[in-house]
Amino acid sequence: MARSWTRLHEFLGSPPGPVTYDMVAEAVQRKLGESDDLDWKQKLPPSSPVKGEWNEFAKDVAAMANTRGGLLVYGVSDTIDMVGLDLSTVDDKQLGQWLRVHLQPTVSGVSYLKLAATDGSGKDVLVVDVPASETAPHFLYGWQDKDKGKTTFNAPFRHRDDTAYMAEHQVAAAYRDRFGRQDAAEAALERHVQHTTDLVLSESADRPTAWLIVAARLSRPIPRMVPQPTHAQAKWVIEQGTKRARVLLDRAVRMPRLLGPQLFPDLLSKDPRKGLRRWVDTNLFVPAWTSSRRGVLLEMHHDGTVVTAVDLSLDALPANRPQVELPVISWCLVSAVFETVALAHEHRQALQPESAMDLQAIVRTHARGSRFTPVVLGFGRPEVAERARQPTVLQPAFGELARFADDQTLIATASELAEGLLHQFGLDMPE
Template identity: 75%
Template sequence: MPRSWTRLHAYLGHPPGPVTYEMVAEAVQRKLGESDDLDWKEALPPASPVPGQWNEFAKDVAAMANTRGGLLVYGVSDTIDMVGIDLSKVNDKQLGHWLRVHLQPTVSGVNYLKLLATDGSGKDVLVVDVPASEMAPHFLYGWQQKDKDKTTFNAPFRHRDDTDYMAEHQIALAYRDRFARQDAAEAALEQHVQHTTDLLFGESEGERAWLVVAARPTRPIPRMVPALTRSEAQEVIFRGSKRAEDLLASALPMPRLLGPRLFPEFLDNNPRKGLRRWVDTNMLVPARATRRRGVLVELHHDGTVVTAVDLSHNALPRSHPAVALPVSCPVLISAVFETIALVHEYRLTLRADTPIELRATLQTQSGHGHRLTPVVLDHGHPEVAEWGRQPRTVQPTHSDLAPFADDHALVASATELAEGLLHQFGLDILPA
């Protein structure tokens, strides 16, 4: 999915959205100069480069990915005049193959936007949208005749309106930045989980087992991108619930055994403003105190999604012998699938083409030491899974979503998260 906020948007004053031919034409007419995230190209890359030869297209993509992402626009001359290109000669598969062959590691998430002229000029353009890469630095290798047929292996990057090559200290810094980003992403997920846990324990009474799921894009949405409106946030939650219903129907033979969907059942889809986020919950407002199952949904402006669901509330009928810390496995499964669907719909709305990292954990108040007791459905009635393990703690589980996840990938991610927790009770995703 192409990025929705680029140099063209910022220069022209456009809101986030797809890059259009009209935007390119206006930028050309206003003589927008090249920069580290915009490169005008007059002609398409040669159709048949010599195998092993230095590949200029791969170099340009790597340079953008190694810097902060950007646009390569084919069909605009060095003098910033619209000249157009023949879109019939654009071969997406071949361009992608060049990136896989000539770059190490390859750059993923590159989009090819074929924009037909809308002004009657016939001067079509190709926009190659390159995201900033979390796997930078990317190296380009091949041989160059101008270097007397020497094989070279360099990491290109954009410097203002030019492409240069990293020196050794810059490469070392790029690797440190990569590892730091990975560590920071893990720390950010943990911070979201911990903040939510502290909030839940401060609001709930008695011992509870809470499912907390945090999902964070590997490239968070920049602060300059306008946040969703309240109505847009409501629409995201609504669409997430509908998609979750479809995902559960395709993943489980009898999804109705899980009961009603949690978010539409226990929330009014009435999100309120929070700290750079929208918050929808049936807790936290004393005037609207409820004895229903506690549910929390947060849609952060940077693309992060956090959900929390009380798994102990009415997990067993009151006539059942007392269990200190029951965990409803059907509610856990439903909550995980609903969260995955919500994460996906939120990413689509933000037009974010980045992978999503997910972390799911069961949180209990420390110091009590009660055993987590799994509760399953037996002929439609909740019962303690006598054959299941009853651990005092459960390790967090992780999964991820690719930038272009389909329903199959969403089900696989939800299943991985849910099973990661259920397997620690000795249970499968389909409890008896």
């Protein structure tokens, strides 16, 4: 998936969106110089490199991925003049094969944009969009004549408008950066969960309540320079997310209809308000609502993060049935997890990043020492799950949503996350 914010967008002042031929043509006309994330290329890579030979295309892709991502634009001369190329000769499958053969590890998520001329010049271009890589450094191996036929193994990177090769200390730093990014991503996800936990627990201090908190964060968040989503875009994401969640739930499990097909559409206004670099939709913190409605919180952060919280204990059992100290409604949990995964996916799609998402789900309460007691449907009515475990502490469940996810992938991701919590009660997904 091509990125929606590149050097061309920044230079031209364009809003986030796909790279177009007109954008390339204007950048060329205005003589935008090369940089660490933009490389003009006059000719396509040779179509039949000798096996084992140094592959210039793989080198250029690895250099971009090892730096911060960028664009390789073919059909533009070194003097930044539009010369064009024959798009019929572009074989993106072969280009992808070169990356798999010549790079270790390979660079994933590379997009090939074949842009036909829109100005009648016939000077078409190929834009290769390389994302910044989570698995850098990437090494290129092969042989070159200048190396006297010896096989070499180097990690290229972009330095301003040139390509160089990492020294040993730079390779070591790149590995530290990779592992540091992973640690920082885990810590950031946990901060979102803890912040939301503190918020929602303050809303239910008068009664024991089990809250489900789900956080989804891009492995590589959207840069702050990217324009923030508008109110209309945030509303659209919520609408699309609820539609997709309905499809996923209908395909995955036969959900009960005691609370409606879903939680969020029934309990939220679907009219998000501004927050701190985020859009927020909630029925919490509003005195007229909090006493009569199941608490729900939805946050869509400008960097692509989505966080939700749902009260799993309100009206768990009918008034004429025995109450339990800390009920957890199993079908609410499953529905909320599926809806969060669907919303996170739609939010990511709207922002058009190239990153995977890290997920965490946890059930928390302020009533320390109380036993979480699962409530299921028995003969069409809520009742305490027979012989289920009733732990006092639940471990968080983790998951990952791949860059390119279809409905089946979304179902598998949401199911894994929900089961990670249900299995701690000894329960399977609702049937």
